[in-house]
Amino acid sequence: MTNFLIRRLIQSVILLFFISALIYIILNLVPGGPFDMLRQANPRITQTQIDRLNAMLDLDKPILPGEYCPKIGKIQEPCRLDQGRYLRWLGRVATGDFGKSWTVSTGVKVTKIIGYRFGYTFVLMFISELLALLIAVPIGIYSAVHQYSKVDFSVTAFAFFGQSMPTFWTGLLVMSLFAVALGWFPTGGVKSSGMPGDIVEAFGNLFSLGTAYPKLSGKEFKVIMDGLWHVALPAAVLVYFTMAGWVRFTRAAMLEVLRQDYMRTARAKGLAERLVINKHGLRNALIPLITLEALNIPNLFGGAIITETIFSWPGMGRQLIDAITSVDWPIVQGILVITAVLIVFSNLLADILYAIIDPRIKYS
Amino acid sequence: MTDTNSVIASLEDEAQKQEKPVSQWMLVWRRMRRHKLAMFGMGVLLFLVLLSLFAATIAPYTYDEQDLTKVFGSWFVAGLPDKPVHVFGTDSLGRDTLTRILYAGRISLGVALVVTLLSIAIGTVVGAVSGAFGGWVDGILMRFTDLMLTLPQLPLLLILSSSLRQFVGLQNLLGSSLSVVIIVFVLVIFGWMGVARLVRGSVLSLRSMDFIEAARALGAGRSRIIFRHLIPNSLAPIIVAATLGFGVVIITESALSFLGFGVMPPVPTWGNMLNEARSAPQVGYTLFTQTLAPGLCIFLTVLSVNFIGDGLRDALDPRLKM
Numbered sequence: 309m310t311n312f313l314i315r316r317l318i319q320s321v322i323l324l325f326f327i328s329a330l331i332y333i334i335l336n337l338v339p340g341g342p343f344d345m346l347r348q349a350n351p352r353i354t355q356t357q358i359d360r361l362n363a364m365l366d367l368d369k370p371i372l373p374g375e376y377c378p379k380i381g382k383i384q385e386p387c388r389l390d391q392g393r394y395l396r397w398l399g400r401v402a403t404g405d406f407g408k409s410w411t412v413s414t415g416v417k418v419t420k421i422i423g424y425r426f427g428y429t430f431v432l433m434f435i436s437e438l439l440a441l442l443i444a445v446p447i448g449i450y451s452a453v454h455q456y457s458k459v460d461f462s463v464t465a466f467a468f469f470g471q472s473m474p475t476f477w478t479g480l481l482v483m484s485l486f487a488v489a490l491g492w493f494p495t496g497g498v499k500s501s502g503m504p505g506d507i508v509e510a511f512g513n514l515f516s517l518g519t520a521y522p523k524l525s526g527k528e529f530k531v532i533m534d535g536l537w538h539v540a541l542p543a544a545v546l547v548y549f550t551m552a553g554w555v556r557f558t559r560a561a562m563l564e565v566l567r568q569d570y571m572r573t574a575r576a577k578g579l580a581e582r583l584v585i586n587k588h589g590l591r592n593a594l595i596p597l598i599t600l601e602a603l604n605i606p607n608l609f610g611g612a613i614i615t616e617t618i619f620s621w622p623g624m625g626r627q628l629i630d631a632i633t634s635v636d637w638p639i640v641q642g643i644l645v646i647t648a649v650l651i652v653f654s655n656l657l658a659d660i661l662y663a664i665i666d667p668r669i670k671y672s
Numbered sequence: 673m674t675d676t677n678s679v680i681a682s683l684e685d686e687a688q689k690q691e692k693p694v695s696q697w698m699l700v701w702r703r704m705r706r707h708k709l710a711m712f713g714m715g716v717l718l719f720l721v722l723l724s725l726f727a728a729t730i731a732p733y734t735y736d737e738q739d740l741t742k743v744f745g746s747w748f749v750a751g752l753p754d755k756p757v758h759v760f761g762t763d764s765l766g767r768d769t770l771t772r773i774l775y776a777g778r779i780s781l782g783v784a785l786v787v788t789l790l791s792i793a794i795g796t797v798v799g800a801v802s803g804a805f806g807g808w809v810d811g812i813l814m815r816f817t818d819l820m821l822t823l824p825q826l827p828l829l830l831i832l833s834s835s836l837r838q839f840v841g842l843q844n845l846l847g848s849s850l851s852v853v854i855i856v857f858v859l860v861i862f863g864w865m866g867v868a869r870l871v872r873g874s875v876l877s878l879r880s881m882d883f884i885e886a887a888r889a890l891g892a893g894r895s896r897i898i899f900r901h902l903i904p905n906s907l908a909p910i911i912v913a914a915t916l917g918f919g920v921v922i923i924t925e926s927a928l929s930f931l932g933f934g935v936m937p938p939v940p941t942w943g944n945m946l947n948e949a950r951s952a953p954q955v956g957y958t959l960f961t962q963t964l965a966p967g968l969c970i971f972l973t974v975l976s977v978n979f980i981g982d983g984l985r986d987a988l989d990p991r992l993k994m
Contacts, residue, residue, distance in 0.1 A: 326819055334828070338835035472975035474923045476930045476946060477967030484959035495954065606824075613826055614927060618950075629931065632830050640831065647824045655822070 309663065309670075316659065320652045327648045328401070332394050335637045336371055365410075366393045397641075406642035411634045412627075418642040421627065427508035428498060429611035429623030432539055436546035437608065441601070444551045448558025449593065452566060453585055463555060470552025479545045479618040486541060493541050496620035500534050507535020542619040546612055557600060562593040595666050602658035606650040610643070703987035710983020713976030720973055724777030731771040732756040735940060739766035744952050746961050760965040764948055769965055776940040777969060783852065783935070784921040787859040791921075792914045794860065795867025800898050800906070802868070803875030814872070817865045825862050829924070832858045833933045851936040855928060859921055867913050874906035908988035915981035919974040926970050942966045 343358050371394050400407065406418035413421060451463040487495040499506040505513075505524045510531040513521040524531060565571065566589060574588045575581075613625035620626070624643060631639035663669050704710055723730060732755070742749055745762035760769035802813040836842065836854045846853050878884060879902070887901050928934030929943030937944055949962035 323819060323822060327823060330819075330823065331828075334831065334835075338831075338838060468975060468978055469971075472919070472978055473971050474926060474967070474974075476927060476943075477963070477970060480946060480950065480963040481960065481967065484954075484957070484963055488954045488959050489957050610824065610827075613830075614931065617931065628827055629830070632827075632834055632933075640827070644824055644827055647827070648822065651822050651824065 313660070316656055320656055324649060324652055325398075327652075328398060328645055329394060331641060331644050331648070332397060333371060335640060336394075338635075366396060401641075401645060406645070407638040409631075409639050410636045412631055412636045412639060418638045421639060422624070422642055422646070425622065425624045425627045426609065427512070428621060429616070429625065430608060431507055431511075431535070432542055432546070432616070432621055432623055433608045433611055435539060436543040437550065437604065439543065440547045440550040440554060443547070444554035445558050445594075445597065448555045449562050449585075449590060451555070452559045452562035452593075453589075455563065460559075463559070467552045467555045467559075470548050471556070473549070474614075475545055475549050475612070476614045476618060478548060479542070479615055482541055482545055483618065494538050496538075496618075498535060498538050498622060499531070500538075503531055503534050505531050507532050507539070510535065539621075542612075542615045542621055545615055545618075554597075554600070558593065558597060561596045562589060565589050565592045568592075595662070598665060599658040599662050602654050602661055605654040605657070606647055609650055610647045700984075700987045704983055707983035707986060709979040710987075713979030713983070716972055716976040717980065720777060720969065720976075721781060723774055724781055727771075727774035727778060731768075731774045733768040733771040735767065735772050735775040736938075737767060737771075742766045744958055744962065746958065761961050763945070763962070764951055769945075769962075772940045772945060773942070773965055773969055776942050776945055776966065779852065779935060779939055779941045780922060780925060780943070780970075781973070783856055783859075783925050783941070784918050786856055787863055787921045787925075788914055788918045790856070790860045791863030791917065792867055792910060795864035796871050796903060796906075796910060798864065799868040799871025799873075800875050800903050803872040804879065804894065804898050804902060810872075813868075817868050820862070820865050823862075826924075826927070829858055829862060829928060830931065830933045832861070833928060848938060851934065852939060855925060855934050859924060863917065863921065866917070867910060870909050870913055871903070871906050874909055875902045878902055878905055912981055912985045912988060915977055915984055919977035919981070922970060922973050922977070942970045 343361055347353055347358065370392055397407075404419065406422075408414075409416050409418060409421060447463055451460045454460050483495055487493045494500070498508070504527055505521055509521045510524055510528040513519075513524045514528055518525045571584060571588055574584045579588075609624065610628075611623040611625035613629060615621070616623045616625040617629055628640065628643050630636075631643070739752060739762065742758070742762050743764060743766050745758055745766070747759065747761050749758050749761055758768045758770065760773065763769055763772065798813055798817070802810045833851075833854050836858070837850065842854075843850055884897060884901055887897055892900070925934055926941065926943030926946070929941045930947045932944075932947060935941045935944055937948070943966075945966040946963060949959065949966065952959045952962040
């Protein structure tokens with residue numbers, strides 16, 4: 309197990325190196341830079357000024373070492389290893405420095421922007437994933453235990469529907485009905501206009517014991533309720549979509565377990581059906597489900613690009629879209645690299661959890 | 673003598689009539705026909721395909737015909753005098769939504785078909801080569817597949833499709849079809865990995881079977897073994913994956929178009945029609961009427977494809993039941 313872990317860790321680091329290179333190179337091969345807007349807005353700006361600005365952002369250097377460096381004086385010579393900007397950037401990223409935003413909020417540190425947005429994404433994703441899980445597992449189990457019953461049939465149909473309805477459609481439908489036409493919920497955003505703060509600030513204040521946002525002290529409950537009212541529609545859309553997949557997954561896992569010989573043994577030794585299902589069936593069916601959950605961790609960070617866009621929820625996904633459209637590569641790189649790290653390590657975590665929970669699995 | 677011969681001949685005739693040889697695909701089709709949901713899916717999909725194929729003859733309007741007096745018209749709003757009603761209403765420029773949906777179907781279904789075929793082709797070759805050669809070829813190809821699977825997909829799709837559009841050379845070369853070509857290219861880049869893994873797995877298990885050994889003993893070369901023996905025998909999982917992949921491509925393409933990163937507006941697709949619907953005035957049920965129809969097409973297509981895939985899985989390999 310230790311050998312396996314060490315090997316997987318080394319593999320993960322190599323994988324991450326290639327992923328970060330791919331992300332960096334794709335972004336930096338795109339024509340047009342952060343100063344295109346500036347050039348349009350101010351036609352009198354000269355190329356020399358643009359060059360100087362580019363040099364400030366390291367953009368005058370080649371991506372990989374070994375290519376030729378820009379002319380310094382009149383001598384042109386191959387770059388030294390530390391002059392390729394990909395490796396320089398990677399070095400900074402390794403110390404947790406993703407640079408500063410170019411265009412979206414010029415000059416603000418990317419880590420600060422991501423930290424701010426993460427709160428909103430986490431609230432939305434945590435609520436919806438938790439609800440999806442709490443609903444999907446019991447339904448999937450019930451459906452598997454009563455295979456081919458009417459309930460099973462409608463559950464399967466319901467899951468098929470959920471998987472075939474894209475979130476941008478359900479999102480718009482739900483919004484047009486419950487927010488626009490009926491007016492039961494807000495059409496988007498995180499808080500009503502009269503509120504002194506939003507749900508993330510209220511939680512922040514609670515957890516910091518009233519030091520983070522003192523003006524919110526005592527009003528947290530009201531603010532949180534308002535936030536939940538705003539989160540209801542986007543969360544519902546996400547719950548329906550995620551749940552559909554998980555119901556089918558749980559049902560399949562449970563059906564697989566129900567076929568096993570130890571289930572027959574449990575029944576044969578006279579255990580109550582309830583115990584057989586809950587103790588012998590459910591616990592074994594949960595094994596694949598836990599790995600699925602581990603693989604889902606990156607979503608808690610990356611958020612739901614489409615749903616956040618429809619409901620103007622100021623989370624990570626929406627920030628990513630904004631950054632892509634306004635060529636703000638430091639933000640894009642920051643979000644993508646962190647997402648990639650989470651993907652790689654949640655894969656690793658899933659493998660480890662699998663071995664811990666299921667003693668039949670041995671890594672060598 | 674002649675008598676016995678004719679008796680034998682008639683007996684043989686009789687035997688042939690009784691045991692009409694049934695091909696594998698006839699068996700699949702027979703099993704498929706019993707799967708009600710798959711048949712339902714096939715019907716719906718066929719209906720949608722025919723509608724979009726004959727869009728030009730069925731559609732009551734042309735897809736860019738504007739009527740600026742009826743912007744965001746509701747269902748069954750009256751058209752111009754001596755023109756049919758707008759069954760699904762009109763969009764932001766007063767164009768007939770039903771007509772645009774029919775034309776959009778051509779692009780959405782066409783893009784999905786091309787992307788699926790290309791991804792399957794690439795994935796099959798990569799997987800078969802990887803499985804058949806083994807060794808360092810397998811190592812490199814599979815590590816690369818893993819790398820592609822680990823990348824955050826949707827963000828990179830957005831970045832690639834928005835950045836490829838910036839290249840002036842491509843713009844001049846492709847003109848107005850630029851966004852369609854880009855979306856196909858980008859979706860194929862991220863579409864082949866699943867199939868590659870599937871085919872590799874199936875090839876690995878087939879490789880040690882007797883009939884491959886026999887082919888090799890008869891002097892078949894490596895490529896003949898790959899293309900005439902390994903790939904045809906892995907066809908069942910490939911077909912199922914292709915069907916389900918078609919649905920995923922439809923959703924991804926519409927998602928990109930919906931976010932404004934896919935097929936660009938003069939060319940209608942179901943996804944970018946939904947994006948245009950978002951600009952509808954948020955009063956009463958206007959947004960709802962604008963949203964329902966294009967999304968319903970996506971939903972029905974993906975649902976039917978999922979049903980068909982499910983049916984195919986059962987029909988092609990009864991052991992693979994889920």
